Amino acid sequence: MSARTQERFSAREIRQYTFRAGLSRSEGGLMELISEGYTYVLGAVVLLVMSGAVVVGLRNSLGIGNGSGFVSSVLSPDFHAVSLLQASATVLLTLAGALLSVEMSVGPITMSVPQTAWWLGLPVRRRGFIQPGFLLSMVWPTAAAIAVVVPLTLGLPGAPQPGRIALAVLCGIGVGLLLYGVAAWAQITNSLRFLKGVAGVLTLVAPLTLVVTALYDNAGAGHSLSMDWLAYLPTGWPLLVAQGSLWPLVVLPAALALLLRAYASLERITTGRLRAAAAAGAYVQGSLLSMDASELSRSLGGGNLVGRSRVRLPVVFRRGTATARSIKTLISTHATMLLRQPAQLARVLVLAAIPASVASVAHLGNAILIAFVLYLCGHLAATTLGGTARFAAGNPAVDRLMPLPERTVRRTHWVLPAGGMTLWALVCFLLLHALGAASWPLVILAVCAGPGLGGATIRAAFRPSPDWTMPAVASPLGPVPTGAVRSFLVGPDLSLITLLPVLICLVAGGVPLIAFPIQLLLSTLAYAWGTRVRRRKKQGEGFLASLAQQQPPAKR
Amino acid sequence: MLGRRAYTAATMTKSRTPSTKSPTAPARPSVVRADKLQAGYGDKAVCGVVSFTVRAGDALALVGPNGAGKSTVAKTVVGQLEPVHGSTEVNGAPVDDRDIEFRRDVAVVFDDDAFFPALTVAEHLAIVAAGHGSGEVEEVIDRELAFFGLGALRDARPYSLSSGQRRRLLLAAAFVRPRTLLVLDEPEQRLDTAMRTALAERLRAEVDAGLALLVVTHDPAFLQTVATRALFIADEVRTMTPAQAAVAISTENPHAN
Numbered sequence: 001m002s003a004r005t006q007e008r009f010s011a012r013e014i015r016q017y018t019f020r021a022g023l024s025r026s027e028g029g030l031m032e033l034i035s036e037g038y039t040y041v042l043g044a045v046v047l048l049v050m051s052g053a054v055v056v057g058l059r060n061s062l063g064i065g066n067g068s069g070f071v072s073s074v075l076s077p078d079f080h081a082v083s084l085l086q087a088s089a090t091v092l093l094t095l096a097g098a099l100l101s102v103e104m105s106v107g108p109i110t111m112s113v114p115q116t117a118w119w120l121g122l123p124v125r126r127r128g129f130i131q132p133g134f135l136l137s138m139v140w141p142t143a144a145a146i147a148v149v150v151p152l153t154l155g156l157p158g159a160p161q162p163g164r165i166a167l168a169v170l171c172g173i174g175v176g177l178l179l180y181g182v183a184a185w186a187q188i189t190n191s192l193r194f195l196k197g198v199a200g201v202l203t204l205v206a207p208l209t210l211v212v213t214a215l216y217d218n219a220g221a222g223h224s225l226s227m228d229w230l231a232y233l234p235t236g237w238p239l240l241v242a243q244g245s246l247w248p249l250v251v252l253p254a255a256l257a258l259l260l261r262a263y264a265s266l267e268r269i270t271t272g273r274l275r276a277a278a279a280a281g282a283y284v285q286g287s288l289l290s291m292d293a294s295e296l297s298r299s300l301g302g303g304n305l306v307g308r309s310r311v312r313l314p315v316v317f318r319r320g321t322a323t324a325r326s327i328k329t330l331i332s333t334h335a336t337m338l339l340r341q342p343a344q345l346a347r348v349l350v351l352a353a354i355p356a357s358v359a360s361v362a363h364l365g366n367a368i369l370i371a372f373v374l375y376l377c378g379h380l381a382a383t384t385l386g387g388t389a390r391f392a393a394g395n396p397a398v399d400r401l402m403p404l405p406e407r408t409v410r411r412t413h414w415v416l417p418a419g420g421m422t423l424w425a426l427v428c429f430l431l432l433h434a435l436g437a438a439s440w441p442l443v444i445l446a447v448c449a450g451p452g453l454g455g456a457t458i459r460a461a462f463r464p465s466p467d468w469t470m471p472a473v474a475s476p477l478g479p480v481p482t483g484a485v486r487s488f489l490v491g492p493d494l495s496l497i498t499l500l501p502v503l504i505c506l507v508a509g510g511v512p513l514i515a516f517p518i519q520l521l522l523s524t525l526a527y528a529w530g531t532r533v534r535r536r537k538k539q540g541e542g543f544l545a546s547l548a549q550q551q552p553p554a555k556r
Numbered sequence: 557m558l559g560r561r562a563y564t565a566a567t568m569t570k571s572r573t574p575s576t577k578s579p580t581a582p583a584r585p586s587v588v589r590a591d592k593l594q595a596g597y598g599d600k601a602v603c604g605v606v607s608f609t610v611r612a613g614d615a616l617a618l619v620g621p622n623g624a625g626k627s628t629v630a631k632t633v634v635g636q637l638e639p640v641h642g643s644t645e646v647n648g649a650p651v652d653d654r655d656i657e658f659r660r661d662v663a664v665v666f667d668d669d670a671f672f673p674a675l676t677v678a679e680h681l682a683i684v685a686a687g688h689g690s691g692e693v694e695e696v697i698d699r700e701l702a703f704f705g706l707g708a709l710r711d712a713r714p715y716s717l718s719s720g721q722r723r724r725l726l727l728a729a730a731f732v733r734p735r736t737l738l739v740l741d742e743p744e745q746r747l748d749t750a751m752r753t754a755l756a757e758r759l760r761a762e763v764d765a766g767l768a769l770l771v772v773t774h775d776p777a778f779l780q781t782v783a784t785r786a787l788f789i790a791d792e793v794r795t796m797t798p799a800q801a802a803v804a805i806s807t808e809n810p811h812a813n
Contacts, residue, residue, distance in 0.1 A: 017683065017686075018683060117670040118680060121659055122659065123687070124687060267654060
């Protein structure tokens with residue numbers, strides 16, 4: 001930016017200046033970001049290879065057969081699976097709800113918090129600031145439509161022709177952009193806020209219809225519950241196009257008209273709404289970085305609901321030693337915080353039902369797929385129950401109110417997530433058992449993993465933050481702080497290690513006795529690892545400092 | 557800069573009132589006019605009804621206890637919040653921060669501790685100065701960095717600064733650009749005493765030169781140095797002289813009950 005000028009800069013020039021000035025002092029590139037996480041990636045690959053070998057060995061020793069575990073189904077042959085049409089329509093409905101919920105919170109018209117603070121007060125046309133983000137973020141619904149509609153239509157009965165699939169994708173893009181346009185219009189005019197609540201409920205409830213249908217159909221009542229009508233909702237129209245209908249393509253001109261109207265009205269949006277969207281975006285970004293389902297849903301749901309709960313648990317205890325009383329008070333406080341957010345508990349229950357929902361769909365009862373979904377849901381449920389621990393990590397002064405050592409406090413944080421995840425594992429595997437996908441020994445093994453997942457929750461909650469005081473790494477999206485990738489991977493790693501025996505046994509199709517002591521050992525290690533308190537290095541400690549102390553004094 | 561007059565009670569005796577203006581002086585133009593304004597969130601008001609006019613060369617202080625709604629009123633006046641009732645005009649036009657003229661005239665400093673992590677102190681100021689066409693950008697920036705004691709931190713990044721230094725950076729951003737109305741929310745917060753004194757005296761000089769100032773403050777000395785009038789914000793809003801307001805914020809404690 002020229003220092004000698006009387007000319008006022010345009011929004012475009014200011015935007016470019018901000019971006020380039022930031023990149024000019026970042027170091028390295030994408031490879032640095034990748035190399036940050038390479039030890040984790042390498043570790044995960046080694047773990048997967050070893051797990052594969054163990055699965056093959058187990059299948060042989062249990063006499064299950066020499067067939068590959070990668071294609072084996074975990075369901076019994078007489079299982080009445082949910083139709084692929086219903087499953088696909090449910091997936092589309094859930095994703096549409098999630099997309100609308102995200103867009104109505106973060107806003108199709110997006111800026112970062114610093115951008116709203118430093119750009120919006122400038123006397124230049126705001127379109128230059130707003131338009132690029134608005135146009136760029138159209139990529140997301142488009143990409144999501146392609147990524148989702150193609151595999152779903154490929155799996156439909158009758159093997160649709162490529163031309164039909166292309167039309168279905170076009171319809172999917174239309175639906176995605178229509179939702180995007182609705183959210184943009186709602187953001188510009190500050191209207192249609194009720195849609196956000198509807199979308200949130202849909203996202204939670206829709207996946208449950210699969211497992212409910214499967215349980216009903218397999219209950220032996222002789223009736224079957226068809227929910228194929230879900231495909232006739234606008235979110236399911238791409239499936240109808242893939243099956244031969246053309247009328248759903250009417251969604252394309254409707255989406256285009258709405259987007260054009262929103263584009264023309266971009267500058268009607270107020271600073272207040274842009275700031276609100278930026279704050280929500282920062283919250284969502286933080287929760288995505290921490291892979292935290294609870295924070296993510298809270299950020300998309302518009303924040304905490306405070307002052308409405310009547311849950312009151314005792315916090316003053318008179319029996320026992322001072323330490324025991326303090327511990328009871330802390331646990332009671334954590335329980336109060338958790339019970340005051342029933343939506344979180346509902347979310348944990350929904351996450352427990354999702355592996356069974358996937359297993360209930362025709363051709364999806366594949367052991368590897370269920371294991372993958374199980375891991376993902378397990379970690380998301382664990383982080384959902386870690387809200388109190390994350391709050392404590394961000395506000396350490398609160399924990400210091402109690403006359404307890406840091407390590408004891410950290411272990412106290414473990415109690416509720418451990419209990420909650422044990423219950424989660426029980427519910428999740430009982431549902432899988434009801435569908436015939438899990439044996440009783442596997443249910444017991446999963447329950448043994450619960451306390452270990454509590455350890456992973458605490459490790460994720462107290463993870464180190466990215467370091468903005470170090471040179472940032474250049475990326476196409478701007479500078480990324482040092483340690484961002486490593487920070488992202490702390491927590492999911494321990495969830496994977498803890499769940500490994502369960503996942504291996506699920507894929508292998510049997511549970512040998514040795515799996516129980518291994519699972520208990522891993523859960524104990526996860527507890528110890530997760531609740532470990534890093535000792536802060538004092539000045540003069542560490543390898544480099546000790547080298548410096550060994551150096552002879554410089555000669556004068 | 558730091559060798560200025562000590563920031564003591566003696567400063568408070570420099571309090572000014574509108575009566576110091578010559579009665580024959582021509583009417584100064586109205587910059588801000590709030591008409592039966594009620595600030596709040598949604599349809600819930602947080603304080604009483606506010607009506608005032610701030611002319612060029614006026615400094616109106618909003619004072620009152622914590623949580624009374626001072627900052628909410630200030631944010632509503634500049635259009636960052638929707639009013640529950642009433643309206644505000646700036647330079648004769650309804651407040652609308654989507655209007656370029658409004659943004660050209662009105663400089664606002666709230667407690668927004670948000671910065672571009674990869675940009676330096678000087679680059680943050682360059683965005684504002686160049687965006688407003690402030691002329692010799694580098695010179696303007698150097699002058700404000702020197703005034704706010706940030707000269708040595710020109711190439712530092714915001715998150716390596718102390719909270720007080722970041723506050724100075726936010727304030728400096730309001731001074732590297734032209735303005736007819738300046739709205740400050742507790743500018744004295746996190747500043748050391750010398751900086752408070754320097755800022756108060758500079759604001760007073762700018763107000764004397766014709767700036768319209770709306771300032772939220774808890775500091776009696778700052779208030780008396782800078783303000784020409786005050787509004788005590790509570791369930792019932794009262795108009796006061798700066799001296800009365802200084803006494804009120806020092807003695808009225810609504811939290812005592």
